[in-house]
Amino acid sequence: MRSFLLKRLASAIITLWLLASIVxxxxxxxxxxxxxxxxxxxxxxxxxxxYNARLGTDRALLAQYFTSIKRVFTLDFGTSYQFGxxxxxxxxxALLRSGKLALLAFVITIPIxxxxxxxxxxxxxxxxxxxxxxxxxASSSIPEFVTAAVLMSVFAVNFGxxxxxxxxxxxxxxxGQLQYLMLPAMAMVVAYFGYIARMTRAGVIGALASDYARTxxxxxxxxxxxxxxxxxxxxxAPTITVISVQIGYLIGGIIGVExxxxxxxxxxxxxxxxxxxxxxxxxxxxxxVGLVYMISTLLADLLIAYLNPRVRLETKR
Amino acid sequence: xxxxxxxxxxRKIGALETDxxxxxxxxxxSRRQFVTRGSIMGLSVAFMGTIVAACGDDKDSxxxxxxxxxxxxxxxxxxxxxxxxxxxxxxxxxxxSPLDPVAxxxxxxxxxxxxxFEYLVGKGDGAALAPMLAESWSPxxxxxxxxxxxxxxxxxxxxxxxxxxxxxxxxxxxxxGNLQAYIVEGAAKAIDDLTVEVTLNAPDGxxxxxxxxxxxxxxxxxADYVAGTTLDAKPNGTGPFKLDKFDIATGATFVRNDEWxxxxxFLDKLEFIFSDSIDTQVTGLLGxxxxxxxxxxxxxxxxxxxxxxxxVESIRGxxxxxxxxxxxxxxxxxxxxxxxxxxxxxxxxxIDTVLKGxxxxxxxxxxxxxxxxxxxxxxxxxxxxxxxxxxxxDAGKEGLKVTLVAPVLQEIPQLAELIQSQLKEIGMEVELNxxxxxxxxxxxxxxxxxxxxxxxxxxxxxxGIVDYGNRATPDVFLVKAYATxxxxxxxxxxxxxxxxxxxxQASLDxxxxxxxxxxxxxxxxxxxxxxxxxxxNSLTAYKKNVSGIVATGLGHFYCGTAGFLA
Numbered sequence: 001m002r003s004f005l006l007k008r009l010a011s012a013i014i015t016l017w018l019l020a021s022i023v024x025x026x027x028x029x030x031x032x033x034x035x036x037x038x039x040x041x042x043x044x045x046x047x048x049x050x051y052n053a054r055l056g057t058d059r060a061l062l063a064q065y066f067t068s069i070k071r072v073f074t075l076d077f078g079t080s081y082q083f084g085x086x087x088x089x090x091x092x093x094a095l096l097r098s099g100k101l102a103l104l105a106f107v108i109t110i111p112i113x114x115x116x117x118x119x120x121x122x123x124x125x126x127x128x129x130x131x132x133x134x135x136x137x138a139s140s141s142i143p144e145f146v147t148a149a150v151l152m153s154v155f156a157v158n159f160g161x162x163x164x165x166x167x168x169x170x171x172x173x174x175x176g177q178l179q180y181l182m183l184p185a186m187a188m189v190v191a192y193f194g195y196i197a198r199m200t201r202a203g204v205i206g207a208l209a210s211d212y213a214r215t216x217x218x219x220x221x222x223x224x225x226x227x228x229x230x231x232x233x234x235x236x237a238p239t240i241t242v243i244s245v246q247i248g249y250l251i252g253g254i255i256g257v258e259x260x261x262x263x264x265x266x267x268x269x270x271x272x273x274x275x276x277x278x279x280x281x282x283x284x285x286x287x288x289v290g291l292v293y294m295i296s297t298l299l300a301d302l303l304i305a306y307l308n309p310r311v312r313l314e315t316k317r
Numbered sequence: 318x319x320x321x322x323x324x325x326x327x328r329k330i331g332a333l334e335t336d337x338x339x340x341x342x343x344x345x346x347s348r349r350q351f352v353t354r355g356s357i358m359g360l361s362v363a364f365m366g367t368i369v370a371a372c373g374d375d376k377d378s379x380x381x382x383x384x385x386x387x388x389x390x391x392x393x394x395x396x397x398x399x400x401x402x403x404x405x406x407x408x409x410x411x412x413x414s415p416l417d418p419v420a421x422x423x424x425x426x427x428x429x430x431x432x433x434f435e436y437l438v439g440k441g442d443g444a445a446l447a448p449m450l451a452e453s454w455s456p457x458x459x460x461x462x463x464x465x466x467x468x469x470x471x472x473x474x475x476x477x478x479x480x481x482x483x484x485x486x487x488x489x490x491x492x493x494g495n496l497q498a499y500i501v502e503g504a505a506k507a508i509d510d511l512t513v514e515v516t517l518n519a520p521d522g523x524x525x526x527x528x529x530x531x532x533x534x535x536x537x538x539x540a541d542y543v544a545g546t547t548l549d550a551k552p553n554g555t556g557p558f559k560l561d562k563f564d565i566a567t568g569a570t571f572v573r574n575d576e577w578x579x580x581x582x583f584l585d586k587l588e589f590i591f592s593d594s595i596d597t598q599v600t601g602l603l604g605x606x607x608x609x610x611x612x613x614x615x616x617x618x619x620x621x622x623x624x625x626x627x628x629v630e631s632i633r634g635x636x637x638x639x640x641x642x643x644x645x646x647x648x649x650x651x652x653x654x655x656x657x658x659x660x661x662x663x664x665x666x667x668i669d670t671v672l673k674g675x676x677x678x679x680x681x682x683x684x685x686x687x688x689x690x691x692x693x694x695x696x697x698x699x700x701x702x703x704x705x706x707x708x709x710x711d712a713g714k715e716g717l718k719v720t721l722v723a724p725v726l727q728e729i730p731q732l733a734e735l736i737q738s739q740l741k742e743i744g745m746e747v748e749l750n751x752x753x754x755x756x757x758x759x760x761x762x763x764x765x766x767x768x769x770x771x772x773x774x775x776x777x778x779x780x781g782i783v784d785y786g787n788r789a790t791p792d793v794f795l796v797k798a799y800a801t802x803x804x805x806x807x808x809x810x811x812x813x814x815x816x817x818x819x820x821x822q823a824s825l826d827x828x829x830x831x832x833x834x835x836x837x838x839x840x841x842x843x844x845x846x847x848x849x850x851x852x853x854n855s856l857t858a859y860k861k862n863v864s865g866i867v868a869t870g871l872g873h874f875y876c877g878t879a880g881f882l883a
């Protein structure tokens with residue numbers, strides 16, 4: 001287990017470095033220079049030059065690159081070009097907001113989807129299975145921001161159920177906050193239900209057809225016992241992997257939903273940073289998302305290894 | 318006259334004021350122009366009222382605001398009492414830069430800053446000015462020195478008294494940048510605790526307008542507010558509400574300032590909810606998350622305009638779009654081609670379609686009808702397809718093919734499409750190149766160096782649309798877009814035009830401005846380096862149960878006398 005962990009950590013660090021480098025390259029390839037972006041198109045050129053000198057954005061690209069990589073590894077996220085405040089003060093609250101929404105979305109989606117997947121697998125090819133599979137396929141095909149806009153329009157604006165802005169006013173109780181996050185979370189549920197349910201269904205069907213499941217049934221175990229003790233822990237591996245990847249996407253990628261509900265999540269923060277060439281904020285946010293991906297995939301791998309001893313043992317050669 | 322007369326309150330009436338009064342009594346000015354100009358000069362409303370009455374011209378004497386508060390504009394008054402208390406939730410634009418009063422440059426930053434801080438000169442009725450932190454002001458005989466008498470008893474939110482030291486410090490901070498055309502550091506002197514004397518670089522009869530709402534950076538900040546201080550780092554101000562909480566990503570909360578000099582405000586709290594786009598602000602208003610929206614445009618605001626539960630205010634201004642044509646090289650060097658374009662568009666149709674009627678028609682010059690020196694006698698250019706075709710033929714440019722660049726900004730893409738179809742009717746083939754807002758201005762003027770003469774704006778496209786915001790005076794348009802070249806995307810140089818601009822700037826009263834402005838309008842329209850089809854209104858909206866709001870179209874959303882109706 002230890003060598004497994006160490007190897008994973010080493011690759012994580014290399015991935016982070018690659019990520020930081022790519023972000024730096026991409027942002028510096030965009031048109032416009034930082035001083036001009038921040039001061040606007042009507043500022044005199046002399047002011048722009050002064051500004052760039054102050055920030056060090058007029059130095060050679062290589063020098064800027066080394067500074068930014070050094071900062072990444074000393075966890076010094078730096079200061080925002082656009083706002084002059086610490087990057088941490090911008091990206092950590094955004095992460096918290098995205099995290100709350102992701103948590104709510106998953107707390108609802110995971111149990112429902114897995115249950116539906118198991119249910120469908122046990123009734124394979126019957127009507128209920130077909131309904132779940134096709135409904136899931138249809139709902140997952142709709143882009144989540146479209147679902148978000150429709151939900152907002154129908155429920156919040158038309159029926160007055162739920163809120164048009166997902167960010168609760170300061171001081172709202174935890175239960176009250178749920179009310180604000182419910183509609184965007186439901187948009188995510190609709191988008192991911194089908195995907196996770198189908199993954200689960202496929203895994204369960206495969207495990208049900210395996211020889212160990214057949215052996216357990218022939219030994220005299222009840223259907224429920226077979227499912228719980230043997231099938232699920234083998235069937236869920238792909239589903240767990242998929243969910244762990246989706247967590248990262250939910251934290252940093254659902255800009256559409258954030259925009260519809262005026263929710264200042266990490267995705268929107270990154271978009272603003274791209275537009276204003278705010279490299280420190282962008283780098284910090286992307287790294288944060290990268291970290292979330294890495295932690296969630298690591299946890300997923302650990303969970304799978306725990307559930308399935310073969311995985312654990314296979315790595316020890 | 319050797320003796321200087323006094324008005325009823327003991328304020329000296331100098332040469333400039335006398336000229337103004339004489340112009341009015343001789344009938345050269347309308348009552349409205351007299352009152353507007355007089356307010357800029359610092360004449361009191363009461364005094365002007367007596368003159369108006371003496372001339373027997375008082376059929377509209379109730380039109381000007383009777384009291385001295387700048388926020389006491391009667392437009393918001395509805396039938397019903399305003400009740401004490403309540404929190405007003407306002408959908409506003411997310412600040413795009415720190416809340417630094419001197420350096421801020423976007424509407425999102427203006428709104429919170431101008432809620433906490435105030436100006437020397439406030440907004441009166443229409444385009445008129447009114448006392449705010451300055452109770453009165455007056456020029457010397459040639460308008461080169463202005464004296465401001467400050468309001469007494471005003472306190473900062475931190476409890477310290479507001480004095481002339483704060484005004485002097487603020488003006489010194491603005492001298493190197495924002496006010497560099499008017500004053501140098503040290504030009505402002507404190508005569509006593511409540512009197513400030515400002516010596517200008519050159520006489521300017523409209524200087525007080527630079528210390529008012531149309532120059533948002535001119536808010537008065539405390540003497541210890543060194544350059545670079547932001548409102549959220551050091552909350553302070555003299556305004557009706559104090560900053561309580563600020564999160565640049567989500568919003569700002571202000572609480573009532575019980576000691577406000579104009580009286581205790583009705584509302585307990587203001588909650589500004591930030592959004593990146595106008596669409597979400599509109600949704601917030603209509604979906605119940607907000608009670609008001611600071612500013613929105615006709616594009617995307619349809620639902621607000623047609624909503625019966627919402628009051629929409631349409632504020633006329635000088636904001637416009639310029640369609641530039643390179644006069645130096647390319648397809649538009651011949652004035653006949655440019656005139657053809659100007660004659661080929663249908664301005665009223667543009668206003669009706671793109672602005673839903675909410676705008677003033679433009680005549681290819683930047684002198685908006687809201688300016689009191691606007692020459693209304695100039696004939697309005699209207700569409701003439703036959704003449705346009707003939708001009709193109711004479712210039713040998715029949716069937717001309719050109720590319721029009723435009724940014725994705727508010728209604729401009731739709732404007733570009735309509736222009737394309739309108740110009741097709743005069744035989745011009747216009748290809749559209751609608752570009753993202755980010756980085757667009759490189760297509761307008763790549764090089765901004767004002768030290769490169771004669772036209773230092775180079776590298777842009779030959780035909781495109783650019784936006785210009787609301788300004789208290791047209792000076793910035795006239796000088797930068799038409800003359801020295803920093804924004805002169807048309808590379809236009811005209812000695813008669815520049816001479817008229819110099820004459821306009823040097824004149825100290827309305828009568829002196831009218832002549833050069835007439836010339837400016839005529840020359841700009843004839844040479845048409847820029848087609849200016851309209852001046853658009855800015856829109857603000859609030860729920861019908863809200864009253865007393867005063868907005869300016871430049872991010873100000875004054876709630877000092879606002880509240881919920883009982």
